[in-house]
Amino acid sequence: MEQRILFSGAAKGAETCFGETAERYHIDEVNFSFEGHPRGRERGLRVLTTEELRHGDVSLQYVSSLMHRKYPNTTAFKKVLQTIWHMINSGQQVFVVGRILDDNTVKGGTGWGAEFAKLCNKDLFVFDQEKNGWFEWVGDGWQSCDVPKITEPHFAGTGTRYLDDNGRQAIEELFHRSFAVFAKP
Helix, strand or coil: CCCCEEEECCCCCHHHHHHHHHHHCCCEEEEEECCCCCCCCCCCEEECCHHHHHHCCCCHHHHHHHHCCCCCCCHHHHHHHHHHHHHHHHCCEEEEEECECCCCCECCCHHHHHHHHHHCCCEEEEEECCCCEEEEECCCCEEECCCCCCCCCEEEEEECCCCCHHHHHHHHHHHHHHHHHHCCC
16 A cells, blocks of 8 residues: 655644644655745655745746736745645645635635646545535536545645634544544544
């Protein structure tokens, strides 16, 4: 069996919760970050070099156009987008906790991760905290899905910094459905 690995970003909120939950289920994690970025986790930390960050470079104008909103033109925000590229590129499935907007994008910087997953034709699931449910991207829109499971050995987990109790519970239940046999007592 292939080694299971969570790819995330160690940011406070959803990413920290994904990492803490992965650790309880004996799942390895790789947390992409960059020098000076605040983190909620150190386990599996992978601080990207300037050269590695460049691999995930994307035009801020392109992302703003794709996401139907304007993002800050700062070095730190560009590095966040580059880091998200590494997370999504590494996972075979992508799980996001946040909020789906009316234009079918996901709110915040996390939205770029969801859009990049769509562009890469990755299995993409979003737990919408406001709607209190999971949704799957089905090529041209979101479809409600009751119980997604992590079925691939390499998966990405990301989301909002503002994690609600229902988002935390959704992450826990996702891991329980997928890996209950591996849980630490």
